[in-house]
Amino acid sequence: MSFSILGTGKAVPEYVLTNDELSTMVETNDEWIRTRTGIEERRICKGETITELCVNAANEALEDAGITADQLDLIICSTMRGENLTPSQGCMIQKEIGATCPAFDVNAACSGFIYALDIADGYFVRKKAKHILIVSMDNLSNITNWKDRSTCVLFGDGGAAAVLGEGDDLLSINITANGNDVVLCIPHGENSSPFYEHESKPALLHMMGNDVYKFAVTAMPNGIRTAVEDAGLQLSDIDLVIPHQANIRIINTAAAKLDIPREKFFCNINHYGNTSSGSVPIALHEASRSGVLKKGDILALCAFGGGLTTGSCVIRWSK
Numbered sequence: 001m002s003f004s005i006l007g008t009g010k011a012v013p014e015y016v017l018t019n020d021e022l023s024t025m026v027e028t029n030d031e032w033i034r035t036r037t038g039i040e041e042r043r044i045c046k047g048e049t050i051t052e053l054c055v056n057a058a059n060e061a062l063e064d065a066g067i068t069a070d071q072l073d074l075i076i077c078s079t080m081r082g083e084n085l086t087p088s089q090g091c092m093i094q095k096e097i098g099a100t101c102p103a104f105d106v107n108a109a110c111s112g113f114i115y116a117l118d119i120a121d122g123y124f125v126r127k128k129a130k131h132i133l134i135v136s137m138d139n140l141s142n143i144t145n146w147k148d149r150s151t152c153v154l155f156g157d158g159g160a161a162a163v164l165g166e167g168d169d170l171l172s173i174n175i176t177a178n179g180n181d182v183v184l185c186i187p188h189g190e191n192s193s194p195f196y197e198h199e200s201k202p203a204l205l206h207m208m209g210n211d212v213y214k215f216a217v218t219a220m221p222n223g224i225r226t227a228v229e230d231a232g233l234q235l236s237d238i239d240l241v242i243p244h245q246a247n248i249r250i251i252n253t254a255a256a257k258l259d260i261p262r263e264k265f266f267c268n269i270n271h272y273g274n275t276s277s278g279s280v281p282i283a284l285h286e287a288s289r290s291g292v293l294k295k296g297d298i299l300a301l302c303a304f305g306g307g308l309t310t311g312s313c314v315i316r317w318s319k
């Protein structure tokens with residue numbers, strides 16, 4: 001016995017940054033961004049804090065699940081950078097929604113939601129929880145190098161939450177890591193120690209896009225194939241794939257390599273860009289709310305990102 005997804009919620013900032021507006025900030029244009037990435041616009045935090053977004057997504061997911069915060073046994077927040085180094089973002093969510101359970105953060109970059117699902121699976125298997133809240137939220141505009149056109153056009157802010165309850169809808173789950181701080185890295189930034197002998201690097205996202213691309217077009221199909229095999233299913237049994245929304249060309253390549261019809265890959269990258277760990281659960285939430293997901297559907301979730309990490313799983317949708 002592991003878990004079922006009881007409810008989902010989403011929170012994105014109000015401000016919509018279009019490709020045209022970005023073209024006034026760096027030397028780029030709407031046509032390049034659309035054709036190379038599939039992105040048309042992204043949401044960027046102005047007035048919202050990451051905690052406010054987390055709380056909004058969490059409350060919507062709790063309401064959707066029909067439970068209250070005091071029924072939660074654990075909160076896991078997947079994020080690369082919460083409001084503070086401590087308290088964790090999970091503890092900030094716990095405080096704001098009025099829960100009393102343990103709470104902590106996990107950082108697996110864009111694979112964070114699936115890492116959190118894997119951790120949650122362990123709690124359900126050990127019968128340590130009846131209800132777990134996962135909130136996956138990133139605020140990448142804080143660490144984006146807004147002068148680097150090869151990265152600043154790709155990312156956006158936002159995330160989503162899921163409430164899990166005891167159930168048997170998780171059919172397989174698989175996470176991987178391949179330590180690499182060369183192709184994708186966001187340093188911490190300043191170091192206040194007068195004793196430290198190394199130079200601090202600015203807290204800005206640095207990415208070798210072509211290398212990450214090559215990694216992703218192998219990692220995504222491999223992750224989906226492994227999760228489907230582990231679930232004892234065939235690729236043709238998958239009703240909907242919820243892929244990490246990093247680049248539409250990565251998704252198209254994965255669909256072609258797996259010979260899964262492209263229409264079975266849910267995509268909303270045009271509206272949000274890459275929201276890191278928020279990407280897969282935002283897509284899951286929108287697939288659910290838009291009626292694309294039907295009760296009994298078999299879903300494959302797949303993400304890859306900084307670390308380098310990957311996560312994939314197969315879930316039955318029973319809502």
Ligand code: ACO
Nearest residue numbers: 028029032109110149150153209210212213246247305306
């Ligand atoms: N506008 C216009 N031109 C641009 C832009 C831009 N925004 N960015 C780059 N270019 C130019 C380059 O300078 C280059 O010009 P040149 O040929 O004169 O040198 C040309 O466009 C082609 O550049 P490439 O880097 O080869 O472009 P490519 O088609 O490979 O796309 C991209 C780059 C979109 C970054 C792609 O490699 C990609 O999507 N990589 C994967 C990124 C990813 O998935 N990250 C996920 C992890 S993120 C995380 O975990 C937080």
